[in-house]
Amino acid sequence: MPELPEVEITRRGIAPNIVGQHVITVVARIPALRYPLPVRFDKLLSGKVLRKIERRGKYLLFDFDTGVLLVHLGMSGSLRLVPVALPAQKHDHVDLVFGQTILRLRDPRRFGAMVWIDGDPESHPLLSTLGIEPLSEAFSxxxxxxxxxxxxxxxxxxxxxxxxxxxxxxxxxxxxxxxxxxxxxxxxxxxxxxxxxxxxxxxxxxxxxxxxxxxxxxxxxxxxxxxxxxxxxxxxxxxxxxxxxxxxxxxxxxxxxxxxxxxxxxxxxx
DNA sequence: CTGGTCACCTGGAAGC
DNA sequence: TGCTTCCAGGTGACCA
The missing domain is CATH 1.10.8.50 (Helicase, Ruva Protein; domain 3)
Structure with a gap:
């Protein structure tokens, strides 16, 4: 469902509500989207503070002190903020629980991705090969x-x-x-x-x-x-x-x- | 390198 | 009503 504008709107919609907060727990209901989800996903993020959310192309980069969670919404993915009590529905695959709010990934077709990067994001294979941003000055x-x-x-x-x-x-x-x-x-x-x-x-x-x-x-x-x-x-x-x-x-x-x-x-x- | 095709996956709509 | 077919916002892998 998302092209660049939808990804950017998603980023702007969620960032003010969760940036600066720490992850309480992570719930992953399936082992993989397009790629396997991070191993020990919960342990990886629990207690970690989300510093910022950036966008590169159609990717969102969730920046934690210990690394970056790279998120792609594929063809059918969406990220929503929901109250902690709201039960997960079909195709709700991953929850990042922040206090009273859950960041919930729904993706029926599972073409999306969540990948952990603990080095330099720029040199990660999924990002290093990307072209230029169409809204940048370089794009002319x-x-x-x-x-x-x-x-x-x-x-x-x-x-x-x-x-x-x-x-x-x-x-x-x-x-x-x-x-x-x-x-x-x-x-x-x-x-x-x-x-x-x-x-x-x-x-x-x-x-x-x-x-x-x-x-x-x-x-x-x-x-x-x-x-x-x-x-x-x-x-x-x-x-x-x-x-x-x-x-x-x-x-x-x-x-x-x-x-x-x-x-x-x-x-x-x- | 380039250009072309396939695969991944589910659900909704259209066709019969 | 029900079965079949086609189509969908993306993109990496593979081939010649």
């Missing part, structure tokens, strides 16, 4: 232009490659390309600097707006307090196959790229 038209020279892959595929740029998932990739008026199938190496000068800001805007909306365009995004996203951000194209483009009123088309659905307007995106 000239950077996009430079890294795509001679690349034949479709621009949408490149945008979604987390080893180049992090956090741009399937929905916001389609939406950003629509905003920039670029055909998602265009070979990345054939796109001009001028067009990247539309695309880079379009990506930043799309992500920033989603964060600012504090919800998202995602159908079933769940906030850390359990409330649902607000749908304030209307998708221009995502999920709208056959419906009319909000700009030109011609039908939105869906294609498959790399086994993922891509939505675009053939008239507005060239």
């Amino acid at each position: 038209a000239s950077w996009l232009f430079a890294i795509t020279r001679k690349r034949k892959a479709a621009i949408k595929i490149v945008l979604m490659d987390s080893h180049r740029v992090v956090g741009v998932g399937n929905i916001y990739a389609s939406e950003s390309l629509f905003r920039a008026g670029i055909d998602p199938r265009s070979p990345a190496g054939k796109i001009s600097l001028k067009r990247y000068e539309r695309l880079a800001p379009a990506i930043k805007e799309t992500l920033s707006l989603a964060i600012a909306a504090g919800g998202s365009s995602l159908r079933d995004f769940v906030h850390s307090d359990g409330s649902l996203g607000y749908f304030q951000l209307q998708a221009f194209v995502y999920g709208r196959e056959g419906e009319l483009c909000r700009i030109c009123e011609r039908p939105v088309r869906m294609i498959r790229q790399g086994q993922r659905a891509t939505f675009y307007c053939p008239h507005c995106q060239r």
